[in-house]
Amino acid sequence: MKPAALLVATALFAAMPTPSPVQAKEVASADYSVGPQYDTTHVYVPEAKFDAFVASFVATFGGSISKQGEFQVTPTKSLTKSQLARTPAGTVSVFGFKTPIPYPFGDERTGYLVTDIDAAVASAVKHGAIRRIATFPDPIGRDSVIQWPGGVNMQLYWHTAKPNYAPLATTPENRIYLTEDVADRFITGWTGFARGKILSDDRAAPGAEVGQPGKTIRRVAIETGYGKMVVYVTDGQLPWPYGRDMTGYEVADLSATLARATAAGVETLVVPYSTGGRQAAIVRFPGGYIAEIHTNMGK
Structure with a gap:
């Protein structure tokens, strides 16, 4: 290329708009969630x-x-x-x-x-x-x-045909239990994919939240377009039934909800306890599904 042509090409390239870091991040981490x-x-x-x-x-x-x-x-x-x-x-x-x-x-x-x-x-x-x-x-x-x-x-x-559902009254949380050696890799990968926002990262949360009174654990709360997630980072030495609860459901009145559950044949595995800003219980439904149910205190 002749010197004059090279100068013109260089000038044209320099004049082209370049994506901002924010734009580049959006392209690299598109949000595919629906709600x-x-x-x-x-x-x-x-x-x-x-x-x-x-x-x-x-x-x-x-x-x-x-x-x-x-x-x-x-x-x-x-x-x-x-x-x-x-x-x-x-x-x-x-x-x-x-x-x-x-x-x-x-x-x-x-x-x-x-x-x-x-x-x-x-x-x-x-x-x-x-x-x-x-x-x-x-x-x-x-x-x-x-x-x-x-x-x-x-x-x-x-x-193929997009469903049309009304928003939820409360958003359930996906409850993830991991050990320290893999937690950061999961959190980085998930938040990068889901464009997640870390709402809190408590590295000294009470172990009583996972049935380990006297210990401290790490609790990471994440929100994305897919919903809520809480990651418990522990030593993995969890008593039954912690770690088996896949989803946490928020309700307005825990006592009333548990009363309805009991009447419907649901077994309470962990009686209501208060920790981490919530009152919670763990239950098992007919067929074996284990879930956490909680009321956020102070609401």
């Missing part, structure tokens, strides 16, 4: 306990249920009862398989609706997740199962 009301905890129960679980969940939290059906929801041959229970405190997708459950299903804790399944999966992999199964079609859309550092499994899904 917490479209995200569900996946609950697998024995077929014989299916109806009892659904009835007890709605009796505890209120809400409504979708029409029950039998579907093949995996890419390999299988058959499951399936139903959606939508409540003001959160939604569950319930599965009662009539056949053996194909790998890797049953390990995923949540299903998150995304705007673009292929782009969302690619972004998750970029931020440190692995695909446990290639994206596949289901009766109403497309799905993939991914795993984050620490063994946190979740399903990303996309619907």
